[in-house]
Amino acid sequence: MRLTPAQQEAVDLRDGPALVSAGAGTGKTSVLVERFVQAVLEDGVAVDSVLAITFTEKAAAQLTTRVRGRFAELGARDEARQAESAWISTIHGFCSRVLRTHSLAAGIDPEFRVLDAVEAERVALDAFDRALAGFLAEGAEDERLRLIAAHTPDRLADMLRTAYSHLRSQGRREPSLPEPVKPPMGGERKALAASVGAALREIGAAEGKNVGIARGKLERCGAALGALTDADIGEPADYAKLSFAGSANALKGPACDEFRSAHEAWQELCVRHRAHADHVLLRDLMARYGLFYAEGKRRRSGLDFDDLELLTRDLLAGNEAIRASYAERFS
Structure with missing residues (x-):
């Protein structure tokens, strides 16, 4: 040579x-x-x-x-x-x-098979379908249906399986989403309710198209807050379009400015609480998916490519x- x-x-x-x-x-x-x-x-x-x-x-x-x-x-x-x-x-x-x-x-079957990408995909799809069925059949049905409607089952499957695979690629044999911390609730609701009343008083009997629209938004915002129980947090979508710009002189006063600031703070809190609620549900769904995926591989005496790496790592590290x-x- x-x-x-x-x-x-x-x-x-x-x-x-x-x-x-x-x-x-x-x-x-x-x-x-x-x-x-x-x-x-x-x-x-x-x-x-x-x-x-x-x-x-x-x-x-x-x-x-x-x-x-x-x-x-x-x-x-x-x-x-x-x-x-x-x-x-x-x-x-x-x-x-x-x-x-x-x-x-x-600690594995001596006759294990290595699942190719196609077979592992079939096992994963079946695992997600079973996880989703159990997820929907158990508790807080409206919240779970809302989550699925917001993402669609296919997008939710892709999102969850991608996150699961990413966590496994980081070396976690049994991935799970971290325990979420519920966002603290300060005085955002009280501040928004007070600013609604102050802004309505500031507008008073002023007229004009933009003023009329702003008045209607203020009234709807006050009604939405009044419909909440003490422990409730609003849905972000319920408040997203209830703010207004200072497009008329009557809407440029300090009370209207305060409303816009209070509305923004409340909207941000609602978004954070919705994200927390979704995280809790996704954590549950991922746990179910992981169990069904592992079960599907066991039934086939199969290991996927991540299993090969993780099991070998643990074997060499522990023996x-x-x-x-x-x-x-x-x-």
Whole structure:
């Protein structure tokens, strides 16, 4: 194998970390093959003590073929045979191999299957449907229906599953949304009610189209506040269009300015309380989804790609003997 001086330098540098950065078609795979082969033939490293991780299964297969071929070219027949079972794979292939070797220690079915993306998607969709059915059948039905109507079932499924996957990608085996903190309620409601009365008095008998519209909004705002119980917080949509601009002289006084400020503070509080209520419901729905998704995988003795990574991480982190054996093998 003819290598350029730069490629040969990368091959020869085997006593520590090396980063090879080059464009497509510049011989990076050839360098990897030669580093692998020379580590075995010149440095005395066992074939099964070299770990090579690729991005795709196709790349892993090609690398294995080329390593085996290079050994054969150099007359190293035993090493060429051993290359068939070398540790050359994707990260998920590596994790799967570790878990199959230590399935009992990992607490999983020794005959587990790796779910491909299509099958995992089917399991996830079924899990969401079952979670949603249970979610709707239990308590506070109006609130739950409102949440679904606001997002639609499909968008809600995408949103929740994306959040679930994101949390798993951060290393959480059983993701859940954090416990939400209910926004404190200060004097926003009292301030808005007082400002409504003050603004109406300030407008008084003033006339004009804009003044009439503002007066109607003030009256509707006062009525909406009066319909609330002491513990209620309004829906943001009920108040969103009840403010007005100072487009007429009668609407530019200090009482109208105070109403606009009080309305903004109340609207913000309503939005925060609605977000909190939605968060509580989504937390419940995600918990149900996670349980059904895990159950669906168990029924199939299946693991998805995240499971492979997370279970391997926990196995190596929690079992010192197994961790030490792999550290020694690939040192």
